[in-house]
Amino acid sequence: MAKKVPLRQCVGCGEMKGKWDMMRVLKTAENDICLDITGKKNGRGAYVCKSRECLLMARKNKGLERSFKMSIPKEVYDTLEGEFEKLEAE
Template sequence: MRQCMGCGEKKEKKDLIRIIRTPDEEIVLDVTGKKNGRGAYLCDSISCLSKARKKKAIDRALNMTIPEDVYQQLEKEMMNHAD
């Protein structure tokens, strides 16, 4: 079980999207859940991403400040993933 950084609900790992900080300090969306790096979990919804962004929950989970353009990129990737 993992907790969504946005809504706080606990769900199965496979039901959440993982956002990771790679060893190269990159922030990427990990839809497979198997990439190497420090991870934070979100429900597959833009509203949870927005809530986590507002609370700076992802920043804390990944131990770094997430730039604005990275949030926009994550939002686009989540929209494409939903299709």
């Protein structure tokens, strides 16, 4: 039997995709927001497609704010964008 691929919804575009095709944004117990590259860290996760457009959409439509039920400072989005750029460059 084929292994079932867990689906997650992008907080930017709203598309359902396989968990491994997306980036996990994590909210830790200390309310820090970071990119979880392994997908295994403890905390509340929200998923974004691996494209800068989706991150910008999530910023515009406040997708992460809704997922984490908290306001997210502009600096956090800037940091996430920087991390995305590093990953795209690899």
